[in-house]
Amino acid sequence: MKLWRKPFDFHEQATAPSKVVLNKDRCKGCEYCVVFCPTKALVMSTEMNAKGYLIPVELPDGKCLGCGLCEAICPDFALWIVPLEAAQKGE
Amino acid sequence: MMSVDGLMEGEFFMNGDDACAEGAIAAGCRFFAGYPITPATEVAERMSRRLPEVGGVYIQMEDEIASMNAILGASWAGVKSMTSTSGPGFSLMMENLGLGIMLETPCVLVNIQRAGPSTGIPTLIGQGDMMQARWGSHGHYEIIAVVPDSPQEMFDLTITAFNLSEQFRIPVLIMSDEVVGHMSEKVVMRQVAPEDLVTRPRPAVPPEEYSPYLSGDDLVPPMAVAGEGYRFHVTGLTHDERGYPVMTAEAQDKLVRRLVDKIRLNKKHILRMEEVGLDDAEIVVCAYGITSRVAKRAVQLARQEGIRAGLLRLIVVWPFPEERVRELAAQAGAFIVPEINYGQIVLEVERCAAGRARSILLPHMGGGVHHPETILEAIREAAV
Amino acid sequence: MIGTKTLTDNPVDLYLRADRMPHIWCSGCGVGPSVACFVKAIHRTGLDTDKIAIVSGIGCSGRVAGYVKVDSFHTTHGRAIPFATGLALANPELKVVVFSGDGDLAAIGGNHLIHAARRNIDMTVICYNNFNYGMTGGQLGPTTPLEAKSTTSPYGNCDPPFNLPHLVAACGASYVSRWTVIHPRQLEKSMAEALTKPGFTFVEVLGPCPTTYGRMNKLGRGVDELRAYQERCVVSNGVDPRDAEIGLNGPILVGNFVDLSRPTFWDHCVKIFGRAQKK
Numbered sequence: 001m002k003l004w005r006k007p008f009d010f011h012e013q014a015t016a017p018s019k020v021v022l023n024k025d026r027c028k029g030c031e032y033c034v035v036f037c038p039t040k041a042l043v044m045s046t047e048m049n050a051k052g053y054l055i056p057v058e059l060p061d062g063k064c065l066g067c068g069l070c071e072a073i074c075p076d077f078a079l080w081i082v083p084l085e086a087a088q089k090g091e
Numbered sequence: 092m093m094s095v096d097g098l099m100e101g102e103f104f105m106n107g108d109d110a111c112a113e114g115a116i117a118a119g120c121r122f123f124a125g126y127p128i129t130p131a132t133e134v135a136e137r138m139s140r141r142l143p144e145v146g147g148v149y150i151q152m153e154d155e156i157a158s159m160n161a162i163l164g165a166s167w168a169g170v171k172s173m174t175s176t177s178g179p180g181f182s183l184m185m186e187n188l189g190l191g192i193m194l195e196t197p198c199v200l201v202n203i204q205r206a207g208p209s210t211g212i213p214t215l216i217g218q219g220d221m222m223q224a225r226w227g228s229h230g231h232y233e234i235i236a237v238v239p240d241s242p243q244e245m246f247d248l249t250i251t252a253f254n255l256s257e258q259f260r261i262p263v264l265i266m267s268d269e270v271v272g273h274m275s276e277k278v279v280m281r282q283v284a285p286e287d288l289v290t291r292p293r294p295a296v297p298p299e300e301y302s303p304y305l306s307g308d309d310l311v312p313p314m315a316v317a318g319e320g321y322r323f324h325v326t327g328l329t330h331d332e333r334g335y336p337v338m339t340a341e342a343q344d345k346l347v348r349r350l351v352d353k354i355r356l357n358k359k360h361i362l363r364m365e366e367v368g369l370d371d372a373e374i375v376v377c378a379y380g381i382t383s384r385v386a387k388r389a390v391q392l393a394r395q396e397g398i399r400a401g402l403l404r405l406i407v408v409w410p411f412p413e414e415r416v417r418e419l420a421a422q423a424g425a426f427i428v429p430e431i432n433y434g435q436i437v438l439e440v441e442r443c444a445a446g447r448a449r450s451i452l453l454p455h456m457g458g459g460v461h462h463p464e465t466i467l468e469a470i471r472e473a474a475v
Numbered sequence: 476m477i478g479t480k481t482l483t484d485n486p487v488d489l490y491l492r493a494d495r496m497p498h499i500w501c502s503g504c505g506v507g508p509s510v511a512c513f514v515k516a517i518h519r520t521g522l523d524t525d526k527i528a529i530v531s532g533i534g535c536s537g538r539v540a541g542y543v544k545v546d547s548f549h550t551t552h553g554r555a556i557p558f559a560t561g562l563a564l565a566n567p568e569l570k571v572v573v574f575s576g577d578g579d580l581a582a583i584g585g586n587h588l589i590h591a592a593r594r595n596i597d598m599t600v601i602c603y604n605n606f607n608y609g610m611t612g613g614q615l616g617p618t619t620p621l622e623a624k625s626t627t628s629p630y631g632n633c634d635p636p637f638n639l640p641h642l643v644a645a646c647g648a649s650y651v652s653r654w655t656v657i658h659p660r661q662l663e664k665s666m667a668e669a670l671t672k673p674g675f676t677f678v679e680v681l682g683p684c685p686t687t688y689g690r691m692n693k694l695g696r697g698v699d700e701l702r703a704y705q706e707r708c709v710v711s712n713g714v715d716p717r718d719a720e721i722g723l724n725g726p727i728l729v730g731n732f733v734d735l736s737r738p739t740f741w742d743h744c745v746k747i748f749g750r751a752q753k754k
Contacts, residue, residue: 021482028502030685035698036657053502072515072659073701075507076497077487082480122565143751148564148744153590157557160550164530164561167548168569172561190551317546317562318569320525324492324541326549335495336541336549416662 018066018081020058026078029053033070033079039063042070097145099280107245107272108133110280111201111265112141114249115173117283120199121147122172123188124161126154126180131203131270134175155180159187163200167325169316171253175201177269178211181220182227188227188262192350193258194325195304195312197291199252202264203272204380206358206431207458213365216269218380218431222438224264225409231347233354235361236264236409248406253381254289255361259353260311266408268431270381270460286471298322304346305332329428354410362412365404368394372401374473375423375448376439377416379405381460382429389466398474408436416443425473429453429461449473477518490514490524492544499538501609503697505682506536508656509603512680513574514543516666522570529572532561532579534610535684536603539574556591556600563597567741570670571597577604578616581637585617592646594740595674601666602639602677606686607633613687620723624691639679640716644733649665649674651716651733657679658729665731674739679725692723 009042020042022035034042034056041063042056049055056079058064064081071080099113112134115123123142125135139149148165152158155176162172175186181202191198202224206217220227224236235255239248256263274393294301294313303323306312312332315321328336329343354361365383367390369375374393378386385406391398402418405412416439420426425448428437434452441450453469455461477486495509500506524545531540533552540547546662550558555573563571573580576670580588580602591598607625608614615632616627618639622631644651650672654662662680669676683689683700694700704727711719712730717726 014593019482021485023485023496026497028497030503030697032503032698032701036701051497069659072510072511073508073656075502075504075697076593077485077491077507077511078497078549080485080487082482086480087482122561124561140751143748146752148748150560150564152557155587156554157560157587157590160554160557161561161564163550164548164558164563165565166561168528168562168565172565187551187554190554194548249720255677308612317528317684318526319546320545322525322544324547325539327551328549 001077009062015066016063017084018064019084019087020064020079020081022055023081024049024055027053027055028076029055030075031056032073032075036073037070038067039065097327098282100282101279101280104275105242105278106275107239107242107267109137110242110245110278111175111249111267112137113280114246115253116141116145116201117280118136118171118250118253119288120171120173120253121145122133122162122165122170123147123149123166123174124152124158124172126158126176126424128150128177128180129130130205130272131175131201133179133272134201134203148358150194150397155183156187159184159200163191163194163196166196166198168316169259171197173199173201175203177203177205177213178207178217178220179209185223185227189230189232190327191262192228192232192234193327195314197256197260198260198262199249199256200262200264202266204268206265212458214380215458216431217458218268218382219457221266221408221430221435224266232352233351234409235259235261235354235407236266238266238405238408239271240326240380240383241271242274242278245271246278246280250283252304257289257291258311259357260291260314261354265474266380268380269316294321302332303334304330307347309347309357312410346415358410361407361410363406364412364415367402367404369401369403369419371399372422372435373424374398374400374427374470375403375425376400376427376429376466376470377403377405377420377436379408379436382431385463386429386466388463389470392463392467393470398470400470405436411439413443416440420444420448423448425449425451427453427466427469427473429455429466431455431457431460477515477627480678487514488509488683489568490517490544492542495542498542500535501686503683503685504535505605505656505684506539506603508659509601509662509680509682510539510542512659512663513601513666516670519663519667520670522670526568527570527572528562529574530555530562531573532575532584534576534579536574536576537579553579553582553587555579556584556587559598560591560596564741567597572670573598573600575602577602577606577618577639578608581639582617588643589646590678592643592648592675595647595649595737596740597673599669599676599678602679604639604679604681605688607684607688609684609687613691620631622723625688636721638716638720640677640719640732643677644716644734647734647737648677649735649737650676652731653679653681653719653729655708655729657701657704658708668731674737
């Protein structure tokens with residue numbers, strides 16, 4: 001027996017490898033994005049923003065699969081993801 | 092007679108509360124939120140019957156706090172709105188009267204005053220809310236309050252109240268009383284010509300250039316309403332021209348000065364009063380509402396006795412006609428202020444007279460009106 | 476997903492007053508994610524943003540109106556719903572949303588909440604519930620669980636809380652749901668359903684308040700509060716909201732609880748006021 005099925009909203013959830021973009025000035029260092037990222041694509045850095053918060057940074061190994069959870073739970077509208085293809089074109 | 096568009100025209104025998112409701116409809120009011128309270132219930136009752144006839148909305152809210160807020164919301168949707176109440180309900184409306192002043196929301200609030208404090212005598216007259224009308228909400232502000240003395244004026248001044256509220260973007264208070272509200276007299280109703288109905292100043296710039304609180308020389312900013320694409324923000328917090336909150340003493344200074352000055356500096360467009368025999372008056376009776384009608388009789392009787400008495404009837408009581416009272420203080424020996432409270436407007440008269448003329452209070456604690464003889468006796472005593 | 480994604484602007488900025496960022500909410504506050512879900516829900520519905528009006532009361536979540544780029548009103552404490560009632564009835568073409576907090580909507584504004592639900596006014600109410608009054612420094616509110624600590628319940632709360640979905644459902648709301656900010660996709664969908672459904676619709680959003688409620692109840696940082704929601708929440712769509720009480724510990728039922736059709740206040744107005752116009 002198959003114990004899993006494709007989610008009904010799969011077309012909405014389709015992901016693509018992405019880059020995480022951070023607006024440093026908005027970040028308040030809550031670490032939600034770092035802790036809840038399913039692929040552990042982000043870590044807290046030692047960089048401090050103008051308000052004195054330590055901010056996260058994406059690891060260089062390109063682990064982000066583009067699920068968008070970080071974007072959805074960021075309390076500060078500070079980060080979002082851009083599909084790698086578009087990001088590389090520099091849009 | 093009722094015209095095709097549901098407005099009434101002609102001569103009617105009706106009470107002040109009903110005339111007030113008809114005045115509102117003639118002024119273009121199409122939203123009423125209220126809560127039953129003696130002696131103002133008749134205003135709500137008539138609005139509940141009449142508004143659906145003219146395409147308006149009546150809603151009975153869960154309390155007076157909700158009523159006050161609902162008319163603010165309706166005004167921000169672009170519809171002229173009104174509520175009516177009496178003492179206890181007036182107290183409940185005070186906080187959000189302040190919101191109306193802060194957001195600069197045109198609307199009309201009718202207070203058919205009864206005797207207080209607290210529940211007092213719900214069915215009988217008082218004039219004890221006059222200072223509450225001026226200072227009842229917290230913070231410093233100016234307000235406009237009109238005081239009708241007859242059912243006819245309930246009709247006429249309700250139209251005036253709507254016009255003033257639209258012109259200056261401020262809630263206007265109709266400080267009537269139980270006797271005027273419940274007495275029935277001839278009321279002549281007329282349709283108001285469109286050019287005699289004032290509508291709020293409207294923005295002349297596209298949405299991206301619009302600032303909700305940027306005003307010109309008259310200090311009254313143009314008002315966009317919800318649903319027009321202006322995407323404005325307004326707040327009860329101290330704010331700048333964009334409507335954004337700014338928590339500084341400088342922003343507070345700028346905002347409060349403008350809110351107050353837009354009434355103070357435009358006073359000449361707002362003040363209304365009736366003067367009887369003031370040219371040579373040595374004794375000035377200063378009265379308002381139903382009390383002014385008793386006072387008028389007393390002044391007539393005094394004149395018959397050869398006493399040079401006159402009447403200053405306040406039609407707009409807030410802002411207070413300071414300049415006129417000062418002028419009269421230079422000419423007359425005494426002011427007599429009969430009012431149905433233990434001394435409220437007399438304080439203003441006394442302040443403006445500044446010792447140049449005596450100010451004599453004739454208080455009535457409520458539940459009835461003065462007798463002309465009482466005022467006459469005071470005039471005689473002052474004349475000696 | 477909103478628009479084309481670029482490296483310069485957060486796509487949700489399309490619906491926000493970006494000139495006011497960063498916002499005033501604390502690090503780890505759950506109001507931000509609920510606003511992000513809300514604007515994505517607006518996008519999902521395709522509603523005309525020129526016709527959306529948002530009204531807030533006072534408190535942390537009362538500041539939402541100031542950050543969303545639609546016609547927005549920041550009113551007095553507890554009075555967002557009656558203000559919104561006036562807007563909705565004076566212009567039925569508007570989509571009126573009330574976004575405010577649990578203390579604002581259910582304590583000082585509780586009377587308006589139940590009456591708006593009873594009337595089935597066309598209005599979406601989004602209640603951000605962080606179990607305390609955050610703006611004033613963490614006092615107990617109408618949703619603070621029994622035994623929870625707050626600055627005004629230092630020995631533990633002896634004041635039984637409201638179960639908000641049960642309250643509004645009992646009053647006649649057409650749509651009632653509860654999600655947390657760690658359920659962003661479900662929350663966004665639920666908000667979109669609430670926005671498009673006629674009548675009184677209510678979405679309760681549970682979220683962390685690490686600065687006051689979390690600190691006083693030793694819940695750790697915001698991330699720890701979110702983990703606790705992950706562990707405690709049981710998705711229970713369609714469950715009777717009377718069973719959805721929230722305790723200091725134990726499971727929290729989340730889901731879409733009520734979705735029914737009943738004539739709205741405006742439906743009744745059109746029918747009954749029509750009698751006056753026929754005369």
